[in-house]
Amino acid sequence: MREQLPAGGVELSPAEIEALDARWSSCWTPSAVARQLVGIETPWCVAAGWALDLFRGTQTRPHGDIEIAIPAEGFPEVRERFPGLAFDAVSSGRIWANAAPDVLAATHQTWLRDPATDNYLLDVFREPHDGDTWICRHHETIRLPYRDIIRHTRDGIPYLTPELVLLFKAKHARPKDQADFDATIPHLTTAQRETLTELLARAYPGHRWLADL
Structure with a gap:
């Protein structure tokens, strides 16, 4: 699924994108994210490299950030759990600080930023779905029930299979x-x-x- 990017935002140079890595230095751990989201109804899971470490039961390498995946329509419930943080939309080398609803609707990736430090804490993927069915954004014919794609660690942290x-x-x-x-x-x-x-x-x-x- 290709995004039709909205107007505005700031286009980042390769050097600026690389410099953003330092702003993830205080990002959360999976346990910290799970504490923030305990009890929500929206299905969510840790994604990317951290998910593989949760699957294996140990951290195998440093992680520059942490990503979670949620169904797009569940974003408002997730957003409510992070009062005081800024929500920046990102896509294709552009960033929209404090993204407006129309920008969020037109993109799929959101960085949660601490306004006090300007550091990023969490990357939220707002995934396409059809009700309780997850849709792969890279190949929309791949569709699976959420119950089949989320696993849990022994202490209950959900992660993408x-x-x-x-x-x-x-x-x-x-x-x-x-x-x-x-x-x-x-x-x-x-x-x-x-x-x-x-x-x-x-x-x-x-x-x-x-x-x-």
Whole structure:
């Protein structure tokens, strides 16, 4: 699903994007996010690299930020849990500080910022969905019930199932994504490997990871 970007915002240069990394130095941990969201009705889960570490039960590498995924229509309930924070929308190298509702509706990624320090604490993906069915924003024919894509740690932290984390990472397959793939594959069940193989073949035919599965 391609976003039709709204007007406004600030276009960031590569150097400015790189400089933003320092503003994530005080980002939260999965446990801290879970404490903020305890009891909400909207399904949510830790995504990306942190999700793979939650799956494996230990932190395997440093994380420059933390991302969670939620159904787009559930964003208002999540937003209510973070009073006093600014919500900046980001997409394609642009950023909209204190994004207006129309900007939020036209983008899918939101950075929660502490106005006192200007540091970023949490990255929220507002995902497409059809009711209780999650829709992959990279390949909209991939649709799964939320109950099938969210797993939980022993202490109850929800995280995106590793097959889908790796599916998202396959798009760019940066060095850290390759490292995450190599470290995670040995821990997948046969069923998980089969699922990942099927999804990769559908979304990215001929992807180099298919040979390793």
